Amino acid sequence: MSQKEPLFSAKNIKLFTDPFNSGNPITVLVLGICSALAVTVKLQPAIVMSLSVIIVTGLASFIVSLLRNTIPNRIRIIVQLVVVATLVILVDQILKAFAYEVSKQLSVFVGLIITNCIIMGRIEAFALGNKPLPSLIDGLGNGAAYGMILVTVAFVRELFGAGTLLGYRIVPDAWYLKNGGFYENNGLIILPPMALILLGIIIWIHRIINKSLRDK
Amino acid sequence: MENIIGIFVKSIFVDNMIFAYFLGMCSYLAVSKNVKTAMGLGIAVIFVITITVPVNYLINNYLLAEGALSWLNKRYADIDLSFLSFIVFIAVIAWIVQVVEMVIEKFAPVLYNQLGIFLPLIAVNCAVMGASLFMQEREFTNIGEVFSFSIGSGVGWLLGIIGIAAIREKLSYSNVPAPLRGLGITFIVTGLMAIAFMSFSGLTI
Numbered sequence: 001m002s003q004k005e006p007l008f009s010a011k012n013i014k015l016f017t018d019p020f021n022s023g024n025p026i027t028v029l030v031l032g033i034c035s036a037l038a039v040t041v042k043l044q045p046a047i048v049m050s051l052s053v054i055i056v057t058g059l060a061s062f063i064v065s066l067l068r069n070t071i072p073n074r075i076r077i078i079v080q081l082v083v084v085a086t087l088v089i090l091v092d093q094i095l096k097a098f099a100y101e102v103s104k105q106l107s108v109f110v111g112l113i114i115t116n117c118i119i120m121g122r123i124e125a126f127a128l129g130n131k132p133l134p135s136l137i138d139g140l141g142n143g144a145a146y147g148m149i150l151v152t153v154a155f156v157r158e159l160f161g162a163g164t165l166l167g168y169r170i171v172p173d174a175w176y177l178k179n180g181g182f183y184e185n186n187g188l189i190i191l192p193p194m195a196l197i198l199l200g201i202i203i204w205i206h207r208i209i210n211k212s213l214r215d216k
Numbered sequence: 217m218e219n220i221i222g223i224f225v226k227s228i229f230v231d232n233m234i235f236a237y238f239l240g241m242c243s244y245l246a247v248s249k250n251v252k253t254a255m256g257l258g259i260a261v262i263f264v265i266t267i268t269v270p271v272n273y274l275i276n277n278y279l280l281a282e283g284a285l286s287w288l289n290k291r292y293a294d295i296d297l298s299f300l301s302f303i304v305f306i307a308v309i310a311w312i313v314q315v316v317e318m319v320i321e322k323f324a325p326v327l328y329n330q331l332g333i334f335l336p337l338i339a340v341n342c343a344v345m346g347a348s349l350f351m352q353e354r355e356f357t358n359i360g361e362v363f364s365f366s367i368g369s370g371v372g373w374l375l376g377i378i379g380i381a382a383i384r385e386k387l388s389y390s391n392v393p394a395p396l397r398g399l400g401i402t403f404i405v406t407g408l409m410a411i412a413f414m415s416f417s418g419l420t421i
Contacts, residue, residue, distance in 0.1 A: 033241040077339070078310055085303040093299060108349035111302050115342045117242040192236055193410035200396075200403030207395035214394050 015137045019145035021210065028213055031117040037153070037195040038109060043166050045105045046154030050147025052091045052110065054140060057119050060084045061127040061139030068128050080123050081114070088113045118142055153198050161190035220364045223356075227368030230417055231350075233343045234376035235410035240343030244377050245402060254381035255374075256330050257337075262370030264316060264338050265347050268309050269366035270359055272348040275304060298352075305348045313339045343373050379409055 025031045039045045063083050064071075071079050092110045095103035103110065113119070122142050127135040158164060163171035163185055175181035188194055207213050233239045240261070247257045278284055280301050285292035317335045321328045338344060347369045356362045383405055392401050 031242065033238065033245070037238040037241075038236075078307075081306050081310060082303065085306050089299060089302050092302070108346060108353055111305075111349045112239070112342055112346055114302060114306050115340050115345045117340065120340055191411075191414060192238070193407040193414065195238070195407075196403050196410060197407035200400045200407065203400040203403065204393075204396050207400065214397065 012134065012137050015134055016141040016144075019138075019141040020148065022213065024145050024149075024206070025118045025121070025142050031121045033199070037150075037199065038192065039106055040150055040154040040157055040195050041161070041190050042105075043151070043154045043158045045102055046150045047147075048095070048099065048102045049106060049109065050143075050150050052095070053113055053116065053118070054143030054147055056084065056087045056091060056113055057122060057143035057146075058136050058139040059087055060119050061122055061135040062132050063087075064123045065127040065130060065132040065135035076128070077120075080120060084119055084123075085114050118146055149199070149202065152202065153195055156198055157189050157194065160186045220360050223361050224364040224368040225419065227365050228372040228375065229413065230419055231369075232372040232376060232413055233346065233369050234373060234406070235413040237346060239346040240341050240373055243337055243341055244373075244380065245399070248377055248381040248384055248402075250385060251378060251381045254377045258370075258374030258377050260335055260338055261341060261343060261373050262367065264309070264313060264335075264341075265344050265366045265370040265373075266363070267316065268312050268344060269347050269351050269369075270362050271312065272305050272308055273351055273356070273359060273362045275308065276301060276352055280304065301352060306345060309344055309348070310339045343369065376409070380406060383409075 019025060022028065039049045060080075060083055064080055067079070067083075088111065091113070092103070095106070095110060119139075122139055126138045130138070155165070158166075159170060163169060163183075171183060173179055175183040177184050189198075230236070234241070234244060243257060248254050276284070276298075278287065280297045282296035282298065283293050284297075285295050313335060317328075320335075347366055350369075351362055351365065354365075356365065380402065384402065387401060387405070396404075
């Protein structure tokens with residue numbers, strides 16, 4: 001047998017950090033925008049959503065990688081869907097039991113993690129051909145990179161749209177026009193379209209920094 | 217009847233799948249480089265949504281929801297299987313996509329050649345799954361409303377993808393700043409389209 005690889009070897013760390021820059025699932029690979037932009041109005045649901053996605057991508061990659069030699073190739077999509085759907089049901093039931101308010105806010109978007117392309121994409125591209133542990137790390141890294149984008153968008157939207165972060169007031173009350181100040185919340189930024197425009201701006205900044213990602 | 221037309225119009229313009237909920241964005245971004253393929257994918261999505269959502273409605277109402285099994289026997293009245301809905305819905309969608317693919321291949325080979333590559337993709341299109349989950353959440357009272365909701369969602373999605381495909385065809389001739397080319401400008405244009413669609417909010421019939 002080959003020598004056992006340490007958990008924090010350079011290769012594994014690269015697997016985890018790569019999704020944050022040149023392999024970012026959202027800004028580079030264009031995966032998984034579907035399910036989650038609608039929950040970025042406030043920071044708290046965005047964080048809960050990110051954690052759910054991280055857990056599901058990591059565990060789904062891990063489980064499929066364990067099963068990869070026993071799944072017949074022809075029916076692999078349906079097997080993967082069943083694994084992912086089971087994990088999502090678990091996450092949904094846990095949220096309903098321990099964080100009912102947040103699970104009401106997330107409404108259908110927890111269920112939509114099933115069809116989130118990141119999960120299927122990482123399973124197809126990585127977990128089917130690699131050992132369980134690297135697959136777990138790859139899944140966690142991609143989930144975390146995705147969560148980072150969600151949390152960034154939600155941070156901007158809650159700060160400028162409501163003047164709060166995680167429900168705590170950041171912009172002082174006395175600044176508001178109605179209290180004799182000069183400040184007014186930006187009503188536009190809490191509307192759905194601004195999530196898309198903010199994402200466009202994030203991609204713009206990312207490609208200014210990393211020139212190799214630009215489209216020809 | 218008015219209610220059915222109201223739901224239809226509302227699901228196209230106000231609760232548009234792309235612009236209000238960002239559903240189906242993956243294929244929306246990947247397959248919107250020209251109008252013709254966008255049209256093909258849009259029609260396939262309408263087709264699949266219109267079949268899957270009513271089927272899922274029947275399954276939800278007669279098998280999964282709380283007390284839904286009471287038509288079998290009074291003893292089953294307090295069984296609640298709704299936690300199974302995610303896995304059942306996705307299985308139904310994957311299954312119907314397969315059946316639709318086989319039926320179209322057999323009886324309408326011309327249409328099959330046009331849709332061919334897009335059909336299997338639809339099984340993981342968020343808009344289809346999203347429509348089923350919204351159907352479950354909004355508690356429609358009869359199957360007519362569900363039909364009009366599902367056709368409306370599909371048509372709304374088609375409108376969105378054709379619009380962005382037409383704009384992207386023109387965009388390829390314009391001088392966009394290099395880091396913004398491709399994905400970035402597509403998101404920003406989609407955002408602007410979504411702002412335009414917001415003018416429909418509050419529309420009632």
